[in-house]
Amino acid sequence: MNEPTGLRARKKQRTRDTIADAAVSLFLERGFDRVSVNDIAATADVSKPTLFRYFPTKEDLVLHRFTDHLGEAARVVRDRRPDVDPVTALHRHFLAGLERYDPVTGLNDHPEVVAFHRLVFSTPSLAGRLAQYRIEDEEALADAFGEGIRARLRAAQVLAVQRVLARANWQKIADGRTARDVHPEAVADADYAFDQLK
Amino acid sequence: MNEPTGLRARKKQRTRDTIADAAVSLFLERGFDRVSVNDIAATADVSKPTLFRYFPTKEDLVLHRFTDHLGEAARVVRDRRPDVDPVTALHRHFLAGLERYDPVTGLNDHPEVVAFHRLVFSTPSLAGRLAQYRIEDEEALADAFGEGIRARLRAAQVLAVQRVLARANWQKIADGRTARDVHPEAVADADYAFDQLK
DNA sequence: ATGACCGAGTTGCTTTTTTAACCGAGTAAC
DNA sequence: GTTACTCGGTTAAAAAAGCAACTCGGTCAT
Numbered sequence: 001m002n003e004p005t006g007l008r009a010r011k012k013q014r015t016r017d018t019i020a021d022a023a024v025s026l027f028l029e030r031g032f033d034r035v036s037v038n039d040i041a042a043t044a045d046v047s048k049p050t051l052f053r054y055f056p057t058k059e060d061l062v063l064h065r066f067t068d069h070l071g072e073a074a075r076v077v078r079d080r081r082p083d084v085d086p087v088t089a090l091h092r093h094f095l096a097g098l099e100r101y102d103p104v105t106g107l108n109d110h111p112e113v114v115a116f117h118r119l120v121f122s123t124p125s126l127a128g129r130l131a132q133y134r135i136e137d138e139e140a141l142a143d144a145f146g147e148g149i150r151a152r153l154r155a156a157q158v159l160a161v162q163r164v165l166a167r168a169n170w171q172k173i174a175d176g177r178t179a180r181d182v183h184p185e186a187v188a189d190a191d192y193a194f195d196q197l198k
Numbered sequence: 199m200n201e202p203t204g205l206r207a208r209k210k211q212r213t214r215d216t217i218a219d220a221a222v223s224l225f226l227e228r229g230f231d232r233v234s235v236n237d238i239a240a241t242a243d244v245s246k247p248t249l250f251r252y253f254p255t256k257e258d259l260v261l262h263r264f265t266d267h268l269g270e271a272a273r274v275v276r277d278r279r280p281d282v283d284p285v286t287a288l289h290r291h292f293l294a295g296l297e298r299y300d301p302v303t304g305l306n307d308h309p310e311v312v313a314f315h316r317l318v319f320s321t322p323s324l325a326g327r328l329a330q331y332r333i334e335d336e337e338a339l340a341d342a343f344g345e346g347i348r349a350r351l352r353a354a355q356v357l358a359v360q361r362v363l364a365r366a367n368w369q370k371i372a373d374g375r376t377a378r379d380v381h382p383e384a385v386a387d388a389d390y391a392f393d394q395l396k
Numbered sequence: 397a398t399g400a401c402c403g404a405g406t407t408g409c410t411t412t413t414t415t416a417a418c419c420g421a422g423t424a425a426c
Numbered sequence: 427g428t429t430a431c432t433c434g435g436t437t438a439a440a441a442a443a444g445c446a447a448c449t450c451g452g453t454c455a456t
Contacts, residue, residue: 006415007243007415008415010243011413015442036404037403037405038404047444048405048406049407053443058403058404205444206443206445213412234432234434235433235435236433244413245413245415247414248413250435251413255435256434256435
């Protein structure tokens with residue numbers, strides 16, 4: 001599918017991963033604001049300007065795991081076969097996410113993922129910035145739906161559904177249940193919510 | 199002694215090591231001329247021009263382990279305390295090398311080191327180029343000794359001694375003996391040879 | 397309230413690396 | 427005997443990274 005990996009591209013990806021991993025690992029260990037970007041740069045063996053070339057702000061060192069999926073909903077809608085309606089396409093896409101326990105669905109019980117979510121939700125500047133990104137995502141999805149107030153409303157509702165579903169899944173996992181155990185409920189919830197939308 | 203390690207300097211060193219290690223490892227595995235510099239560059243994850251920026255020729259990918267010690271004899275002579283004569287300084291330096299089983303003394307039985315020596319001595323282009331380097335080394339040592347034919351002669355003799363000693367040590371090891379076992383003989387040979395020089 | 401410090405982010409300049417293209421010698425095919 | 431490889435090595439331009447010094451907002455002590 002996507003194999004045009006030159007030497008340069010591969011190294012860029014690796015640097016980005018190194019920085020992000022160092023950052024998340026330090027954040028989980030000491031908390032978001034007890035870690036300076038200098039610490040992160042040092043641990044990742046890069047200079048500070050390099051770090052900021054990859055991530056525009058300190059927050060993005062955490063949130064890239066969400067922002068990398070920015071516009072995904074819009075893409076799903078745009079790339080669907082023309083004979084399936086948009087909401088159904090999104091519904092199926094979400095179910096597929098549940099199937100492979102994608103962290104963005106909240107249905108993932110790896111300790112690091114759980115800790116990561118707690119980090120985001122318990123750090124105001126992170127939660128705040130994440131909300132901003134959701135607005136961008138919503139606008140992209142609205143454009144994919146078409147124009148006018150109707151499209152915007154549908155976009156808002158779809159993303160709200162996804163957000164609530166993910167949050168509910170994560171909550172159950174945070175309460176100690178296993179992802180495999182929660183899975184059926186997650187599917188049922190998703191089916192219910194998306195069916196309501198249509 | 200040497201601690202001015204910036205981020206840049208450290209990465210340069212690491213890149214150099216990566217390239218050299220990839221090269222030697224491939225050479226030992228398949229032989230010197232069954233490995234192309236392209237292979238090496240690929241294995242080391244560097245581009246070809248980068249490789250040649252670190253090592254001027256393919257041979258130097260192997261010989262750097264010797265050339266990194268270029269001028270060492272000259273330095274030993276120049277840096278000796280003025281009350282010890284040059285040959286004695288070199289004698290002591292060689293004994294110190296034996297003590298820590300420095301590969302350049304030939305007294306090292308790590309399988310990789312042994313295989314490495316065999317690689318060098320059984321590849322004509324390598325042995326040839328190594329000889330050239332010894333000439334440079336000899337000239338540097340001669341300059342450290344002073345000027346004129348006397349200095350040149352002494353330099354030639356000292357380096358010949360070191361070469362023969364190292365070769366003898368390596369031969370015993372290649373015959374299957376252990377470095378620890380050979381060590382006393384190596385010291386005796388060195389004492390004998392250097393005493394003859396004085 | 398002033399001055400010293402710290403942390404996020406930026407700027408200009410230099411060094412390092414990649415890329416793609418090339419040269420020149422050797423060599424195998426036809 | 428030309429054509430087409432392969433391999434060692436080079437070149438020029440552009441991307442990426444490092445470095446040092448800076449801004450700017452906040453915090454803390456005097």
